[in-house]
Amino acid sequence: MKKTETVALRINGQTLSVRAGTSVAAALRIAGSADMGTARRSVLGQARAPFCGMGICHECRVDIDGRRRLACQTRCEDGMVVETSA
Amino acid sequence: MSGSAIEHCDVLIIGAGPAGLAAALAAAPSGAHIVIVDDNPAPGGQIWRDGPGVELPIAAMQRRNAIARCANIRLVSGTRVIAATAPSELLLEDAERGWRIGWKKLILCTGARELLLPFPGWTLPGVTGAGALQALVKSGLPVAGERIVIAGSGPLLLAAAATARKAGAHVVRIAEQAGFQAVAGFAAALARWPGKAVQSLGLFDASYRTGRHVLSAQGDGHVEAVRLRRGTQGEEVIACDRLACGFGLVPNTELGQHLGCAVEMRHGAPALTVDAMQATSRADIYAAGENTGVGGSDRALVQGAMAGHAAVGAIALAEARRGELARWDAFAATLHQRFALAEPLRRLAAPDTLVCRCEDVRHAELAPRNDWTDAKLHTRCGMGACQGRVCGAATRFMFGWAPTAPRPPLSPVRVATLAALHSQDHSAEETTHAA
Ligand SMILES: Cc1cc2nc3c(=O)[nH]c(=O)nc-3n(C[C@H](O)[C@H](O)[C@H](O)COP(=O)(O)OP(=O)(O)OC[C@H]3O[C@@H](n4cnc5c(N)ncnc54)[C@H](O)[C@@H]3O)c2cc1C
Ligand code: FES
Numbered sequence: 001m002k003k004t005e006t007v008a009l010r011i012n013g014q015t016l017s018v019r020a021g022t023s024v025a026a027a028l029r030i031a032g033s034a035d036m037g038t039a040r041r042s043v044l045g046q047a048r049a050p051f052c053g054m055g056i057c058h059e060c061r062v063d064i065d066g067r068r069r070l071a072c073q074t075r076c077e078d079g080m081v082v083e084t085s086a
Numbered sequence: 087m088s089g090s091a092i093e094h095c096d097v098l099i100i101g102a103g104p105a106g107l108a109a110a111l112a113a114a115p116s117g118a119h120i121v122i123v124d125d126n127p128a129p130g131g132q133i134w135r136d137g138p139g140v141e142l143p144i145a146a147m148q149r150r151n152a153i154a155r156c157a158n159i160r161l162v163s164g165t166r167v168i169a170a171t172a173p174s175e176l177l178l179e180d181a182e183r184g185w186r187i188g189w190k191k192l193i194l195c196t197g198a199r200e201l202l203l204p205f206p207g208w209t210l211p212g213v214t215g216a217g218a219l220q221a222l223v224k225s226g227l228p229v230a231g232e233r234i235v236i237a238g239s240g241p242l243l244l245a246a247a248a249t250a251r252k253a254g255a256h257v258v259r260i261a262e263q264a265g266f267q268a269v270a271g272f273a274a275a276l277a278r279w280p281g282k283a284v285q286s287l288g289l290f291d292a293s294y295r296t297g298r299h300v301l302s303a304q305g306d307g308h309v310e311a312v313r314l315r316r317g318t319q320g321e322e323v324i325a326c327d328r329l330a331c332g333f334g335l336v337p338n339t340e341l342g343q344h345l346g347c348a349v350e351m352r353h354g355a356p357a358l359t360v361d362a363m364q365a366t367s368r369a370d371i372y373a374a375g376e377n378t379g380v381g382g383s384d385r386a387l388v389q390g391a392m393a394g395h396a397a398v399g400a401i402a403l404a405e406a407r408r409g410e411l412a413r414w415d416a417f418a419a420t421l422h423q424r425f426a427l428a429e430p431l432r433r434l435a436a437p438d439t440l441v442c443r444c445e446d447v448r449h450a451e452l453a454p455r456n457d458w459t460d461a462k463l464h465t466r467c468g469m470g471a472c473q474g475r476v477c478g479a480a481t482r483f484m485f486g487w488a489p490t491a492p493r494p495p496l497s498p499v500r501v502a503t504l505a506a507l508h509s510q511d512h513s514a515e516e517t518t519h520a521a
Contacts (some may be wrong), residue, residue, distance in 0.1 A: 001388035019138040021474070022226030023127075036211035036308040036328075037227075043446040047307065053218030053225075054132065055125050055166075056199045058442060058471035058498070066298055068498070069181065072225065073164070075127045 009080035024071035024082055025050040025060050039071055040082055087354050093187045095121040095160075097397050098166055098176070100341060103131015103194030104383045105375025105390035107149045109193045110159050112394025112403070113116035120159045121187065123178060125166045128495050129153070131197055131375075132217065133383045137225040139253060156412045169494035170345050171507060174370065184503025191370055191397040193392060194342050194358065194408035198335035200375035201243075201355075204441045204449065205434040207303030208331070216332030220246040223253045230254030235312045235324055237261040237300040238332040244289035246330055251291075257323055260291055261298035261314050263333075264425050269296050281384070298322075299431060303329050315430070333427060335380040336479045343491040347371055352379035355479075356488075363404055372397055381418030388414060432484050441484075442477040444470020458487040471498050496501035 005020040011031040018027050028050070029037030038047040039060045050060035050072050060071035063083040071082075097113050099106045102124035110120050122129070128136040134146035142150075151384045153159050165180040175188045200215040202399035207213065214222065216238050223229055234255045236243050239262060247257045262269060276283035297317035304311045304323075311325045339349050347365035349356040357379040364372045374393040388411045395404040434440060437450035445466040455461040458468070458481065467481070468474030468489070473496065478489035 010257065019226055021136070021138040023137065023222070025222060026226035026228070034308075038211050042209070042440075042443070044440075046209060046446075047210060047211055048443070050214065051218060052200065052202065052215050052217075052476070053221035054095060055200065056475045057202075061471065065245060067181065067500075072222065073126055074181075 007076050007078045007080075009076050009078070009082060010082055011082045018076050020076075022076045024062065024064065024069075024074045024076055024080075025053070027076050028060075028062070028071055028084065029083070089211060090316070091311075092175075092184045093121070093185060095119045095187065097121075097191045097193065097394075098123070098187060098189035099193045099195055099378075100124075100176075101131065101197055101375065102126070102129035102161065102163070103195060103197050103375060103386065104133060104149075104219050105197070105386040105393075106131070106193070106195035107153060108387045108390030109195060109372075109374055109394035109397070111149065111152055111156070112255050112391040112400075113398045113423050114156045114159055114394075115393050116398035116400065117158060120156075121162060121189075122153075122159065122166065123162045123165050123187075125164065127164050128163060129163060131195075132221070133335050135221055136223045139226050139249075140224045158320065161190075166497050167341055168496060168503060169497045170519075177503065177507065178496075179499060179503045184506040185498065186386055191372065191388075191398055193364075193393045194345075194366070194371065194373040194384075195375045195376060196338040196341055196377045197251065197386075199475065200338050200478075201333040201336050201479055202331070203333050203431060203483065204477075205300055205302055205331075205433055206436050206439050207305070207309070209440055209443055210303050210305055210309050210408060211307070212305070212309035212328045214328070214330050216246040216330045217242050217311065217335075218332070219328070219330035220249045220508065221503065223249050225377060229280075229328065232256065232327040233258045233325065234328045234330060235259045235261070235314075235326045236313070236330045237314065238330075238334070239263045239284060239297070239427060240334045240421070241289070242332055242335070244286065244291060244294070244428055246332070247291050247293075248289050251350075255328075257291065257293055259298075260294045262294065262296045263299040263428050263431060264296060266296040268424045268426075272420065275420050275424070279413070282287070282382075282417065285422075298416055299428070300329070300331055300434070333431065333483075334425060335376060337377045339377055340473075340475070340492045340496055342366060342371070342373060343379065344494065344496060345371060347373065353418065354426075355380070355482075360389075363396040363401065365396065379418060381414055381421070384415035385411065385418060397518050427483070442467040444477075447477075452481065452485070452491070458461075458489045461487070473497070 352469035372393040374389035
């Protein structure tokens with residue numbers, strides 16, 4: 001992976017440029033400096049952010065281009081549209 | 087999009103960590119058609135995770151390059167196993183499609199996950215696992231300038247701290263629950279495994295303290311401070327921006343159990359049972375690495391190679407590695423003995439602490455239940471998206487419950503993927519080598 005390239009994506013309407021290879025989980029944090037990268041709301045309405053970092057806990061699930069995916073196991077790509085309302 | 091394809095291979099390997107990569111390279115000279123499936127975007131597993139925040143070690147690059155050079159190995163990344171659809175067939179799903187794959191020999195190299203225990207505040211954004219922190223930083227999470235507390239147990243705390251520090255974080259405390267004597271004993275024992283001793287010296291950290299464990303994370307909307315128990319000397323509260331807590335590792339046995347492979351207790355957790363050739367209780371299925379008991383990457387590499395050789399009938403080559411495996415099994419035993427979890431950790435959760443993070447089930451709702459099944463039926467614990475991966479291991483530790491074998495789907499699945507089940511076998515032209 002070339003570590004100098006960047007990709008641009010949209011997270012909740014905000015355009016963001018990150019290093020190529022960055023996970024969507026990391027991008028959530030970069031986009032949401034105040035909320036530690038909140039990805040979803042729990043059954044009781046609590047904010048939840050990536051927790052296991054490895055595809056186990058599903059706390060990081062978001063909508064990526066209309067599909068429910070795990071942010072920690074998905075790399076940011078140019079033009080990707082991410083929504084955390086899930 | 088060939089959503090209805092059925093792919094065929096001789097040897098199917100699930101997991102592209104050290105065990106899976108070693109298995110593929112050991113099986114490759116036979117000429118067998120090999121497929122490796124992994125749910126991460128790049129091969130390497132937990133220890134060789136790639137991303138913008140890492141320089142991969144030579145050992146990892148060598149294996150990746152060797153795999154890329156083998157025309158008979160197809161690496162399928164970003165793909166999860168959903169279910170077994172026939173005795174020698176699995177349903178897979180990636181971001182685009184679902185498809186079935188048939189195999190003659192299967193090697194399970196599914197690794198381990200962290201044991202994550204509930205404590206007050208553990209659902210606050212900014213609390214992660216310890217290995218999780220390492221994984222997230224490697225994948226580009228910016229932590230420069232953050233004050234981080236790392237707590238829990240085992241050498242992974244030091245590895246996580248090293249990764250965070252390298253990324254510019256201030257690691258303000260590493261709290262190891264094991265006592266000083268146990269940790270000193272482990273360090274002394276490392277002389278038997280010189281490679282490991284060198285590795286751990288490089289990881290030493292001045293903020294490391296033994297005999298401490300987390301009590302709670304505090305904060306409004308995100309972590310602001312952590313309360314730690316300080317042996318018999320009371321408590322300390324440390325202001326921080328992030329808390330990473332890992333209590334050791336648990337083998338990922340779910341897929342093996344779903345396929346009917348026997349498990350046994352090893353080092354206090356269920357692990358896939360294997361014989362001297364790494365075969366499971368199903369003769370056509372092998373297992374290697376952390377899913378057979380947690381013991382580190384060197385053990386995973388040896389077991390993976392043995393399984394790869396054995397799966398293609400190269401028994402002598404597998405047998406030749408047995409002495410080496412015994413050495414790493416002994417290392418694993420020492421590790422587990424020295425970092426055994428202390429009794430008070432079973433009682434970290436308060437009555438209103440959420441134990442099941444997916445369905446928001448409180449400790450008080452679970453405490454009166456008799457077992458895992460009773461809890462599932464009455465509280466929905468373990469019925470959410472993670473399918474009990476987190477709370478099942480936690481309730482085993484807290485209540486001594488034995489989670490039942492997982493039911494399919496092993497992971498939340500798209501309807502379109504299930505539709506792949508009703509397709510016909512297109513074999514030849516759909517059997518892609520087109521990696
Ligand atoms: C978070 C974490 C960090 C670690 N960091 C270190 C470290 O820094 N240093 C160290 O010495 N040890 C570390 N370890 C220990 C590590 O487990 C081993 O050293 C080594 O990675 C084990 O190799 P393995 O091949 O058995 O499993 P792993 O490396 O865990 O590889 C298993 C792979 O299988 C994939 N997988 C599992 N189930 C499925 C499925 N159903 N479908 C598709 N893919 C699947 C996983 O995502 C993973 O990529 C870490 C462990 C964890 C959990
Ligand atoms: S952070 Fe746990 S699945 Fe992504």
